[in-house]
Amino acid sequence: MRILMVSQHYWPEPFNVSEICEALVERGHSVTVLTGTPNYPEGDIYSGYGNGKNAFQQRNGVEIVRVPLVPRKHDPVHRVLNYYSFARSGEKTQQTLPSNFDAVVSFQTSPIMQARPAIAFAERTGVPLLHYVVDIWPECLLAGGIKKGSAVYQHYAKVSSDIYGKADRLAVTSPLFVDYLSNLLGCQVDAAFLPQYAEEGFFAPFAGSAPEGYDPSRFNVTFAGNVGAAQSVQTLVRAAALLKNDAHFAFHVVGSGSELSACVKLAEELGAGNVTFHGRHDIADMPAYYAASDAMAATFSSDEMLAWTLPRKVQSYMAAGRPIVAAIGGETERVVNDAQCGVCCGAEDAEGLADAVRRLAQLPFEHRIEMGARGREYCMANYTKRSFIDTLERELEQLKGTKHGM
Template sequence: MRIGIVSQWYPPEPVTIPADLSRELAARGHTVRVLTGHPNYPHGELYEGYEQHWRTVEHHNGVTVRRVPLYTSHDSSGVRRAANYLSFAATSSAAAGRFLAGADVVYVYLTPATVFAAPALLRLLHGIPSVVHVQDVWPDSVTASPLAPRGLAGRAVSRTLTAAVGQIYRLASGIVVIAPSMRDLLVERGADPEKIRVVLNWANESLFRPVTEKSDIGRRERCTFMYAGAMGPFQNVGDSVCAAAAVADVADLVLVGSGIEEDAARRIAADLKADNVRFLGRRPAGEMAALYAAADFQLVTLRDLPMFRGTIPSKLQAALACGSPVLVSVPGDCAELVERAGVGLACPPEDWRALADRMRQAAKLPAVERAEMGRRALETYRGRMSLRAGVDAIEEMLRAAA
């Protein structure tokens, strides 16, 4: 097939699914073209070595990549965030007519939802079908954000986005969702159930894998939990700090990464005098497997919002791919998967006392039981979430649409 891929984000940005998919599809004999932006995510600053030009073409692993200009921003301003999304919608639409006109089918990495502007134009002008890969549910992920407008303006934004997303689901020939409850939610909102297939996301398997070498994280002789990832408004990192402070006699919490809520989390740790909480800042991607190996449990948290009940956070796949047990404070499918597979412990979200209880319970587990959880974690990842399984399913959907 001649396959187009549209994604606002693409390596060297830390968004691997579109790149993994493009590489694997090309290796299977398909002709693959990727339409994306100049790299600036997640810091909102253009990556070193890049300059924004209208026509930037690269070739990677048999894949042709066309980059278009966009407004670079990823800060706490809702207006600038909207400008970032809408600018890519405009420039990708302008470039798609020529760059992807010969495609048999287009795969759309649907986050943000504005990415669908170019595929919609291709369908209108050339009749090219598309398969959308829904990573987060709109408008919920916008309206629940602290960056969203409130009051009358907020309601107008919600109505507009609801109508636009409904149109996306109608126009798409296939819809990939990342969790069973997400499928149910989309069907409830009018999406055709015959179009939808659940495909669990995979991890970046070049980075997340079992290793014997462990990073120095200042480990002490106690159970160590690690939170690794973005510290934004949805991750509820403050509750993790509160929980860790309550179990300072038996456990440590190590936080790797950064985000707009990091300063607030640091203040909470200082106010609680939580000397068992350590912030390591951002670390190179190549160090992540060794960092994961240095902790006993990976901590996965999200706020208790309806849109997250149908979400499997990418941190879960990364942890399981490393053979790491997990402690999850996430609503819905994620907690159910963890408990059913026996790969860790779960508790209700936004309840730091319940999280503290689970931390204490985890700290008491014998080493042999933690090791067995780790073995099941890797087995679960390889059987249900691997790159090969995901690409097989998406390739099948692309072929059906084409």
């Protein structure tokens, strides 16, 4: 098949849409990506991409078409400009793309407006549109402080309903999304279940040395990934502060994001010297951090929508065979409990998280190893890259030959 992928973010930004496109190429498909100028997560245009440089690239068989956008920086104004500038630039650029694709895929993280170029292309050419819902809108706005029922929320509820309603096929990362979308659209939605997968590199045993800052004599707990408002990494910092007088415990944050500086400041204010901030590292470096950890932490802010979501980091934690401590309910709690691979407490519950860490540390080493092994087995049965690509390929094959809107 000839596939057009529309995603605001792509390599060299840390999004797995790049792996997905390359996997489709490996299976013999032709893939073109319409994406933005890389600037995530630091908020500045990457070196070598300013002023229209590298607007057209090829990587591992994938044709990449980049459109200009306003970098997200670190303030709300730039973030909004970033969101809309990609949508508008993408809508303009899609007009120059050939129409002989078999399907167009909207890989929708945040914001939902990034789907507009895919819709415009489908409407112009008649090519069927698969909309993959990774971040569900308008609920994602709640994690950013927007109040439910506010004018802003109601506006994006209409925008989201319009965008979701124009897809020929929807795919979701969580089965709970189906009920939400059905309520939003006012009709029963039939969507494909396409859960995110664990990176293959985490399944392989790691035999290297531990990263700097990891003391094997301590119980090391690591949070890995984006440090944004939704992730509520402050909960981990507060839990660490509750355990700061016990030298047995060490906490690590590996990643960057909009809330990183706030987390560093909070650790200083609480005297949580047992928290080490390692910054962002390439995905290839991450197995070393996982292997050096006794437990991996998953935190989310207290929000109904986020409870419906299974963060991709959870699959990676499971693939690496590490026990999980999670301050989050909903889908993550269900999966962790089903797999019997960790200990959970409520979202934003720092005391509960500190207690979960204590309880996990008190278990015999062999029990923690068994816990991690159960998580890995569960992940292999449910969240592999191969099963993801199989499902995506099957959905695209079913769309091939149909017309958008028919």
